[in-house]
């Protein structure tokens with residue numbers, strides 16, 4: 368079976384998931400959106416209010432800022448897939464708890480295996496710590512490439528954090544310049560994922 372078919376199957380499986388309590392309060396499951404052959408897989412924390420209403424990731428205020436950053440870095444939406452560690456919204460946007468992360472993480476690992484991105488960018492501490500299985504601070508993790516279980520990962524701040532703290536904009540832009548440079552190299556070296 369082709370990866371796209373398997374991805375559709377995974378999407379259906381997630382849509383019906385009851386593995387943690389968040390299925391009781393969600394409106395819509397947010398599987399993720401984007402290219403099925405992406406260069407970059409962006410991973411955020413969890414759906415917010417607007418995402419939960421629409422079933423689409425990064426469509427609220429933070430999503431608008433994220434789109435602006437991607438535009439400034441000249442990263443095409445055709446070459447990315449965007450998702451979250453949790454596929455359902457935690458009530459009042461609280462931080463995901465360890466049990467929710469443990470239950471939902473296999474879906475992300477399935478997405479990574481099927482989408483096979485050139486690299487992953489984690490957005491924010493919750494996504495970074497869940498994927499890299501660490502408790503370090505974002506200050507020490509951001510802007511440093513690492514390889515985890517064979518996946519190339521670059522952590523940076525979540526756009527929502529930039530809305531709360533203007534001071535994070537400059538280091539985030541530094542990180543996005545690294546992301547842009549690696550994205551361009553991947554684009555040049557790949558006849559499959561290029562335009």
Ligand code: SF4
Nearest residue numbers: 384386387454455471
């Ligand atoms: S957050 Fe993940 S594990 Fe929990 S119900 Fe939703 S899809 Fe299932």
